[in-house]
Amino acid sequence: MILFYAYGSGLGHINRIQSYIQDKNIPFSSCIILTNTKHKNFISPAIKTIYQQDSFFKDSLLFRDTLHQLIETYLIKELVVDVFPSGFYGELQYFDDVPLKKTLLARILKATYFEKQGPPRYDELLVLEKGIDLKHYNYKKVTYAQVPTDLRHSKKEIRIKAPFFYIIHSEPAEEVHQLYKMAKMHQKNGEHIYIQTFCALDDLTNEEGVTVLQNTPPLLSLLEEADKLFTACGFNLFYATEQYRAKQYFMPFKRRYDDQFQRKLLNT
Structure with missing residues (x-):
């Protein structure tokens, strides 16, 4: 064992x-x-x-x-x-x-x-x-070595509101809000914002132009069709989303020991 x-x-x-x-x-x-x-x-x-x-x-x-x-x-x-x-x-x-x-x-x-x-x-x-x-x-x-970091995603289909941005961040809520503010700064054509998370976002759940998707893996359709993708720089998601770099925007967050800022600096 x-x-x-x-x-x-x-x-x-x-x-x-x-x-x-x-x-x-x-x-x-x-x-x-x-x-x-x-x-x-x-x-x-x-x-x-x-x-x-x-x-x-x-x-x-x-x-x-x-x-x-x-x-x-x-x-x-x-x-x-x-x-x-x-x-x-x-x-x-x-x-x-x-x-x-x-x-x-x-x-x-x-x-x-x-x-x-x-x-x-x-x-x-x-x-x-x-x-x-x-x-x-x-x-x-x-x-x-490189441990495969294929993104575990869902093929669940939803009715997509296009054009749209896609935020993926599990937690905490404060950081999700920072990514949301970043996405809002990039809005030019009233893009809908989808947020994939594992934390409660009561204030954004009823926000017009926002759809919060909770407690499920990222949706493949949203990953592929999003105009812009917003994420942090945690190890797994950072490397698993490499194929979407052209439309991806990063926000590294401070961690006690994991260095997201260095990861972004060396790879973008």
Whole structure:
């Protein structure tokens, strides 16, 4: 069995892990995901999912004991980490003694993260994008790879109000509103605005000229036919929408450690 540790509030970690599993042709029945995500319904039911609240991950001793129990119970042979090298709260800082292969899916992080946390040693560092400073990492082997980031979309058909703009951002609501303001600045012909999100937008739901689509994957028809596409610069959506760059407008947002501004700078 392979244990995947995916920590994060959005859909990025879950989608990236499942893309990794499919790319490696790993049977879903051989996978366990340990996560805090509230979007559990987007994980294949064939994958065993162990959900814990944030307080669990903040308790490094409880996390470590549970990790050892999972390894023994499910005969885990590899741990694949899709969070920061030492964990979000330092929960992985002391797991060098865990007797199995450890793989880290590495993304661009701010240097300030490494000032606080000394990363454990990984058997394999899977570098997923350019701009990663390897001197901050502790690893035996480095592999440059690209986990497929095909956008998980819906082919559901809706009656489209053209011309239109399309905003895709899961959460939080404050950032969705900023993207909405950006889209409004680009309006010249009264374009309708579709907003794809997972958060409540009560003030925009009844706004004239706006359609809010909640709790569903992006619609393929809207992606392909939108006059302009507005998104943030989170890892998954950034690379999954690459084919729409000609009409895409970015707004990087500040994150504690993920560096969306650097990602935009290096790729646009």
